[in-house]
Amino acid sequence: MKAYRHPDGSVWTFRPDRNAARLRASAERFFLPAPDDELFLASLRALLAADHAWGPAPDGERSLYLRPYLIGTEQFLGVRPSREVTYGVIASPAGAFVGGPERPADVWLSERHVRAVPGGTGEAKYGGNYAAGLGPYAEAEAHGCRQTLFLDAETRTQVEEFSGMNVMLVTGDGRLVTPELTGTILHGVTRASLLRIAAEDLGLTVEERRVSVAEWRERVADGTFSEVFACGTAAVITPVGRLKARSFEVPPARDTAGRVTRALRERLTGIQYGHVPDTRGWMVKIHG
Ligand SMILES: Cc1ncc(COP(=O)(O)O)c(C=O)c1O
Numbered sequence: 001m002k003a004y005r006h007p008d009g010s011v012w013t014f015r016p017d018r019n020a021a022r023l024r025a026s027a028e029r030f031f032l033p034a035p036d037d038e039l040f041l042a043s044l045r046a047l048l049a050a051d052h053a054w055g056p057a058p059d060g061e062r063s064l065y066l067r068p069y070l071i072g073t074e075q076f077l078g079v080r081p082s083r084e085v086t087y088g089v090i091a092s093p094a095g096a097f098v099g100g101p102e103r104p105a106d107v108w109l110s111e112r113h114v115r116a117v118p119g120g121t122g123e124a125k126y127g128g129n130y131a132a133g134l135g136p137y138a139e140a141e142a143h144g145c146r147q148t149l150f151l152d153a154e155t156r157t158q159v160e161e162f163s164g165m166n167v168m169l170v171t172g173d174g175r176l177v178t179p180e181l182t183g184t185i186l187h188g189v190t191r192a193s194l195l196r197i198a199a200e201d202l203g204l205t206v207e208e209r210r211v212s213v214a215e216w217r218e219r220v221a222d223g224t225f226s227e228v229f230a231c232g233t234a235a236v237i238t239p240v241g242r243l244k245a246r247s248f249e250v251p252p253a254r255d256t257a258g259r260v261t262r263a264l265r266e267r268l269t270g271i272q273y274g275h276v277p278d279t280r281g282w283m284v285k286i287h288g
Contacts, residue, residue, distance in 0.1 A: 001189075002094065002233055003048060003064040003286060005056045006274030010288035011048055013066065014233075014272050016041055017284075018189045023068060025187075026124035031081035032070050039087075041284065043068065047089045048287035055093040063272075065094035065234070069127075094234070104241035104256050105230070107147045107162065108140030109213065111246060115150040115163065116184035123183055133163035143244050147230060151213065152184065159211045160184060165232035166191040167240070169211065169219075169253075170204075170260045172226040180208040190231045190268070193282065197267050204260070216243065217250050226255040237265040 001019045003011050020040040027034035035043065044066060056063040068089045072082025113136045115129065116122020122129055136148045149167065152158040159179055161167055166188040169177045176198045181187060198204040219225040220243075228240040239257040243250040270276030271283065 001066045001068070002272075003044070003056055003066055003091075004272045004274070005063075008274075008288075011052060011056065011064075011286055012272075012274065012283045013044060013286050015189050015193065015282045015284075016044065016286075018192070019068070022125055022187060022189070023070070026126055027070055029121060029124040029126070032072065032085050034070060035068075035087055040068065041286070043087070043089050044286045047091055051091055052287050054091065063094055065092045067091070102239075102257060104239040104252055105147050106145045106242040106244060107149050107230075107240055108136070108143050108145035109243060109245040110136040110139070110148045110150050111156065112136075112139075113150075114153040114156075115160065117153040118183055120184070123181075123186065125186065129186075130163065137163065145244055147240075149243065152182070157212050157214065159213060159216060161186065161188075162230050162232075165230040165235055165238070168194065168229055168231060169216070169225045170227035170229075170258075171219075171224055172255075174203070174260075175205045175207055176260070177207045177209065177211060177225075179211050182210075188232055190233055190236070194231055194237075194264055194268060196280070197264060198260075201267055202260070202263055213245075217248070220250050220253045223254050225253050227258045227261045228253045228256070229261045236269060237261060 001013055001016065003013050005011055017037055020037050024034040054064060066089060071086050073086045074082040074084035115132050133148055140148045147162045149162055150160045152160055159167060166178065171177065178191060179185060195206050199206045230238045230240055239261055241252045241256060267276060271278050
């Protein structure tokens with residue numbers, strides 16, 4: 001999650017209750033205890049009290065990246081859930097990762113490796129999940145891409161998500177399409193929030209459903225999918241450029257970084273930075 005400075009100098013965070021709930025759901029997968037909402041918020045406030053001078057800066061899109069974590073710390077050699085667990089929060093000043101609003105990121109389609117399997121750990125926010133993406137990341141970099149797009153493990157035909165972001169596709173007739181949560185996709189807080197902003201504030205029709213690579217290829221080519229973007233706390237919203245694969249390449253959608261991508265980004269960051277009224281109680285003050 002991130003801390004954002006508002007115009008009056010106070011520092012706020014976005015939907016900490018959902019982040020805390022996801023930490024607990026993720027911890028359950030590993031039989032680890034996790035903090036309740038109260039301890040979670042108190043930990044963020046304690047960190048900001050000590051480290052507020054590190055940011056976030058009031059200008060642009062800079063923020064303070066917050067990383068709450070749990071780690072088994074029992075002194076024991078063996079394979080079972082740890083009986084002693086340390087909960088901590090670390091922070092780092094951050095800009096917008098990956099590309100930024102005007103810089104579409106080319107993405108690499110991982111056809112050989114998957115990120116998550118049914119019944120595995122992919123739905124949890126878990127450090128080990130990122131290890132599965134490291135080999136494919138090297139492959140992506142070698143092809144000039146900065147993100148890897150993963151497919152479902154069973155059929156290798158359905159689009160799931162990027163290594164650290166969810167994916168959304170926009171149609172010219174006002175639909176926002178994103179892969180449905182099947183148990184192998186991370187429940188992104190940005191994803192959930194954008195779906196609501198799209199439906200409630202922008203009047204878009206939201207579709208959570210399966211999206212195949214074949215559909216991506218076909219509908220970007222015929223112009224039905226007019227915008228494609230990645231979303232997550234770190235990258236906020238980053239337009240997707242080319243989709244590159246071993247045997248084919250899909251050009252950027254015809255209206256890349258277009259109207260819907262920009263409107264969603266403006267609305268979301270407006271709420272986060274305190275320029276747009278927060279009508280849903282998503283923002284919680286943590287300092288100042
Ligand atoms: C695999 C993965 N998908 C999606 C996301 C986006 O989630 P959120 O919007 O909660 O940051 C993340 C965030 O770190 C992630 O690691």
